[in-house]
Amino acid sequence: MSSAATNVIELDVRTDEMLVNMGPQHPSTHGVLRLVLRTDGEVVSEVMPHIGYLHRCAEKIGENLTPRQYIPYTDRMDYLAGMNMNVGWALTVEKLMGLEVPEKGRHLRVIISELGRIASHLVGMGAYGLDLGSFSPFLYAFREREKILDLFEEVCGARLTYSYLTVGGATADFPPGWIDKCLAFLDQFVPVIDEYHTLLTTNSIFIRRTAGIGVMPGEMAIDYGCSGPVLRGSGVNWDLRRDGEPIYTSMYEGYDWEVVCQTNGQYPSVYTAPNVPTEAVLGDCWHRFYVRMLEVVQAISLVRQGIEKYRTAEGDFGQPVKLTQKLPVGETYLETECPRGQMGFGIVSDGSAIPWRARARSSSFANLSVVPDLCQGCLIADVPAIVGSLDLVMGEIDR
Amino acid sequence: MPILASLLTEPIGVAHYMVVGAVLFVCGVVCMATKRNALGILMGIELVLNGANVNLVALGSPYLRGESATLMLDGQLMAMFVIVLAAAEAAVALAIALNFYNNFGSIDVDRANQLKG
């Protein structure tokens, strides 16, 4: 025996480490993420994410188009929450131009982007169930998402790539009767959330699969630059809608809401949801999922408030600026709270109508970077559970 | 050879079973004598035990011989014990093989010659 003061652990069987490709064609990587797993039996010793399969030169394109022309490209970044992308880019340009959106337009944006958040979280939730082998919740989630998409279609004519919210406000106002339809949807949707909780959140197998898995402490989340539900799932009380730049926080001025995050062992009680199971550890997959579920409830409340305010607001909804509007010389950067986290856009302008440099900072990219750390020593089955709980969208990462 | 020729006309006797048992036994022995893989040798042992079992069962079978001289139930009980003990043996042998594999990084029994004289 060596004299070193070490504890040598010999494994049961000396197995060879195996390199396994999970993706880019794999049912559980939601697109074209490629994870190279180094496994020892069922135990994963290392995960190496490989990205770039969906790279489309989005930033470079931004240097060739005017900001309004660029709006459709932002749709294609986080294609599950195109509306939120639109609003992020629009706000950045507005910040550069010093534009201010009218009151009505502000509430319109809140309604639309919170609906977008619901739609996005529904996919995240349903697909997560799928990742854990439960198929039906996925369809339940999509059923409801389709209803939101119906609403979106009605306002802008598209179901996925909306290009609705744009620099200066929106392309159009809500069609007549749309508000009622939206409210009707929300009324119908609230009880459905309980079904989701039954099928997933409180399901004991679900809890066993997620609680205590992929635990990420708050500091680590901050270190890695995680944001959105991933960050808040680790107990960091941070939401740009509250903590962001004024131009963004002013959008939510007058809204009554709380950041969904466990503080002092408690989630905000305003949003009704099942209790946290004892097995769950703050920062694990279950909490990330749970935060998303609560944010859906939160978004419902925000939409309802937004509708109230919209109805009473006066004036124009905010006409879009000219397509070839010249930009002032300067540089600006703005992050907004998208469903997946902080989506930042930056512009450097030389005074022409076309930005000299367009930049996008993806939340999923930062969230993905924790995968190698979280998956250290987990089981193969935990990899989809962890990756799914981060709710990544490759379109955003690869841009 | 006569037994082969008469197989079509004669009823099956203990001798027939014994021939099968012999084939299994010899295959097992040859397997043990030719395989370098420890697990291959283990398989040879299983074959050998099975060859013996065939004989035991045949001698205990009421269908094959006069009842007065058969082993009857004893044959079957012996065979059962053999099966059970073979399972035990396989478990231990497998454990040894895996341990060997851990220590040598190989399953080749030719590597296990460190104690040779």
Added chain:
Amino acid sequence: MAKLLNQCLDWIASWVGGSLPDDSLLGYVLAALIYVALLLGLVATSALIFIWLERKVSGRIQDRLGPTRVGGKFGWLQTLADGMKLLTKEDLVPGDADKMLFRLAPYISFCASLAAFIALPFAGRDFPFVAQHLNIAVFFVLAVMGLEVFGVILAGYASASKWSLFGAMREAAQVVSYEVPMGLCVVVPVMLAGSMDLVFLGDKQQGWFTNWYLFHDPFTFLVFWVYFTCGVASVNRAPFDLAEAESELVAGFHTEYSGLRWSFFFMAEYGSMLAVSILAAILFLGGWNGPIPIAGLLGLTWENGPVLGYLGNFLGMINVIAKGFLLVTVMIWVRWTLPRLRIDQVMTTCLKYCTPLAAVMFVGAALWHTTLPDRVFLGLLQAPEVNRRLTERLPDHSLDVQAIEQGTIAQGDAL
């Protein structure tokens, strides 16, 4: 059956002046062929129905319609259409695969699953509907169903795909482990009946549902659920479908399979599901003896002559199959409801919960049985006469319990 066939053939042969001995090979081969055809028909048809059922049930569960068109209504011919599609698919074999094993593996799985039906009776009494009446049928069925795992393991190995290998290893670990609690559960009704003969076990539960072993005592009631859980696990159905977990292992052991071979794995899976369910039905749910003894009430019993008895058996057969289908439907329901367990959790479920539970139930049922013999339905009712009379049918060719008690038979004094 074979003798009967030979006699029939002899009778036919006598028209042309020939004759056939009772033990002619012809009858035996014919009988075997008939049985195989019947069982294959049953397994294949029920696989067809189950696949359709699976799609329909999952559709309904998920707020969809499922197949609606093929075959006119309800898409009832959808499976057939799928089958045709599978037949026309290219039969792919990966370049690095062990070709022979790769090709053989689906058939091994299917054969094992089909072989379990050899010993499964569909009706009992004087003329049991069973291909091979074994007095150790329970044992045999369990043993043969354990062989299905070989096909899966070989498929996993031979595919030369890492995902397949993972699936195979999981399956091997899972099936071998679950055989233990499953065996323990099965032992409970075997102990109550005192026989491993499935026909006998079924007949012991004659009469109303009160005579079912499910309701025999609280322990058997629980054991049934443990058995069902283990059964689901041993046929690799969700939430225990680790071997083919699509979100983790792409498609597990059959990742590389396509077309007909793939469909054989499917058939094997559904065949096993049916076998496990029918075994459960016979062991716990009275087999061919319904909740209400319709056949008995209608007078279709063997006491009233063979023809009526035969008709009663037919009813019984429908009863068994219906129960089997019911349990399979439950499996389908479970599959579309629950998430999947992780492999270590599957093993924990088996070793930490199912096995001790089954062992405790076994002891409990044994104690119950000794304290309250000849009582059924949680000990509330007296066992009906017919059931007690059946005790005499114990395979006791010289077993004289009294003689043992009086010590005339030497106990193992070799000790």
Added chain:
Amino acid sequence: MNWSSLLFLLCSGFAGVFAIAVVLSNNIVRMAFYLVLSLAATAGLFFLAGADFVGAMQLMIYVGGTLVLLVFGVMLTAQSQFVSMRTSSGELLTALMLGGALLFVLVFTAMNVPMWQPTNQPSVSEDTPVLTATPIGMALEGYRVDQLEQPNPSLRRGMSGYLFPFVIVSVHLLVVLVGAAYLARARRHHTESA
């Protein structure tokens, strides 16, 4: 030829051919596969010989348990360089020759003992089922219900049961289980600095 001869031929043919395949095959996984088939065919032989309990046991314990274990071991160690290891032809030939000699001797003996030659009247018709499960169970508990008519009391005494071996085997199994688990378990060496 009657049906039992036919089935015997089939089963023994399978058992023998696949046993030979085990010997001839170089690939360890295939060997395991052939072994499975061979042992399953042997179980068929047991059924034919009227030992259905032993046959089912063979299927369950041997084929279903031991061999799965074996296959497990094979897969744990089946790295490409160990999947097929050749022995030198000389050894192969020696083994084959010796095996041939052994086979000859065994077959020769099997065919030369008149006691073992087939008789025209099997003592029990092949169609009457022989119920073995209960007598075996009783024998394991120490009662020989099949030996009640044994005229020789001393023989009866000696053959009266298998309770003792049964107990020994069960203890043995327990020990083996523990031992195997210990052997293959993770071992932790706690070494302190000198």
Added chain:
Amino acid sequence: MQSARHSTPMNPATTLPTILAIAWLLPLAAFALVWVGYSLPQMAGGRASYGAQRTAGWLATGAIGTSCVLAIVALIIWLTQTAPHEVATVHETAAAHQAASEHMASPPTSYSGIYYTLAQFGKLRISIGYYIDALTIAMFALVTLISTCVHIYSMGYMHEELEDMVDREIATPDGNYYHRPGRYHRFYQYLSLFSFSMLGLLLAGNLAMVFMFWELVGICSYFLIGFYFERPSASYAANKAFIVNRVGDFGMLIGLMALWSCLGTLDFGDSNTPGMFSQLRSEAHQYELDAAAMGSESADTNYLLLFVAGVGLFCGCVGKSAQFPLHTWLPDAMEGPTPVSALVHSATMVAAGVYLVGRCYPIFVPEALLVIAIVGAITLTLAATIAITAYDIKRVLAYSTISQLGYMMLALGLGGWAAGLFHLITHAFFKSLLFLCSGSVIHAVHTNDMRQMGGLRHKMPWTAYTMLIGCLAIIGAGIPALGIGLSGYFSKDAIIEQAWSFARVNESSGYQLLMWLPLGGAFITACYMFRLWFMTFTGMPANTERYDHAHESPRSMVGVLVLLAVFAVGVGWHVPGSKLSVTSLLERARPAGTLETTTGTWLPNLTVPDEHLSHEPQIAIPAGWSAFAMAMGGLLLAAIIYVWRWLRAEEIQQSFSPIHRLFVNAWWFDQLYDWMFVRPALWKSKFFAGIDRYVIDPFVNLLARGTAFLARALDLVVDRKAVDGSINGLARLTWDFGNSLHRLQTGNLRQYVVFIVVGLLGLFAAVSLCWKYALAG
């Protein structure tokens, strides 16, 4: 015995000797013509032209062809004009055998007479006579047929000899190859002479004439082996063949003397005086061997003399038929041209030994037969083992020939008269086929080494597949269940059945070996024959250059191959629609009294069984199946090693290197003889030569250097070698002993298993001694 039973217009008694005499003398005429027309002028310095050389070939071929036609005519006459022997009825049941045996109370039909009396010394008459029976006729047809085939084949094979020839085997001192004029005509001259001698040997009516032609074929063989006499190896081989044969002939002479001294005649048949056969097996004695008839003082002495005569005659046969221990010449004889190997050294001349034993069968006592059987058994095993390791294609065939001759001898020795001779005939066909095929291959690739061949079946399909037929025939391929097979199947089965039958009658384990050896031999035969075929014709070409130049042989050669292949397939069959076959023909010649079970006088437990007993199903079926299994096993082993390559030949050689070396060096017989006979002779001569030259000088020198040398020697020998050496030696001995013991403990698991099996077998052998169901029982 002159049969007067038939008085048809064409009396076979007169026509047959005439026809056969013409057939016999025709080759002599050809020889003489070629000699006068070609060789004499050449000796005087003349050169025969290309066309003229060709003519010589045609002349010889025409002569032997005519002989062949005549022989066939004789055969037809025989078949039509003489009544079939009663024994020739096909034997179906044991009862029929019994009946047949009783009918045997008459000797076979034969015609004997004298063409010309050379000299008469008292009772001993030396004459040119004839003894014609079915065996003579059959052999006549066989020899002329094969000889004709070889003549035709040689026209293609020897075409290089038509003009000036470059012998690439011999390098002249100036670095070129040796040039010489072609010797085409001489080749045919020798072939004709050989044909004449061989036919004379077959026709001979007495042993003296047999001896004369015996020597004549020996001479021809000498000429033909040494055909390329410029090659040292060829001339060495020719000398070796000649000298080794003389050793056997010496024994034969003793046998002849013994016979003559007690019988007073060497005639086979009764021409004027009673011949040997009728003296020894008189009608009065139920044709049983009657030692008393020999007219000596006591029966024991007579028996001894008979034994000596038999063994002596057999000695000659040992030499001619290359049996152990005089087998060493035959492989070397392959130095001759391949057609010669086919004709002389496989099909005809070497079979003359077997023929002679068959011819003189009535005079062999059971003990002499046992000697024959033992020698045959040893030979067949020995030669077969050597053949496995040989790489020279012709040497493989040569050893195969020796082995097959061993089979024939074994059959004769075990009482299988018809079996042995039947195998002689079938063997002649398929072995000449095999040799001619190998000649075709050698012709194509210009090498004898099989390691240089491979894949040739694509290049020369006719040769390949005719050779495959030959191989199948020699291993005795057939389907036992249907009773269909190639010629070798019938003849080899007959031998093995006889061996089986012998082993059943004689229970002592030594005699059992006489059954197991031929069975094992069948395995090895199949193994080496197919090794040859696979190495030559299948697989990848080993030497691409040779492969690319290979080509199918000319039509004259291929045609002969096909013809012989047809015979190799069908010579064992019945003529369709009749019961006529080679066996039935042979049965017509079976000597009287040899179809009975006889026991030895000195060895009472030695029983030579009646040959017909071997056709009983309880012997024939297991024997047939085991022969079949053995042949298939050998074929399988060859395929495993050389086609599928599961086993590697080199590895096997390595692991069994002592055995391999033994086989490769042909059991060290050549070396043994070299040490035992050649070297002593050389030493002796050197010694006597040296006495003259070296007796004085060394003696003086020795004295001169004596003292110094002695001192040094004492130091060297006594001190260092003896004293130190003995102590060191003792130490080393201990060390080696320990080492040799530790070698057993290899730590090799598989070896331990092998030890266990060996122990098990040993245990069984021990048990066999006392358990009645085990082997010895």
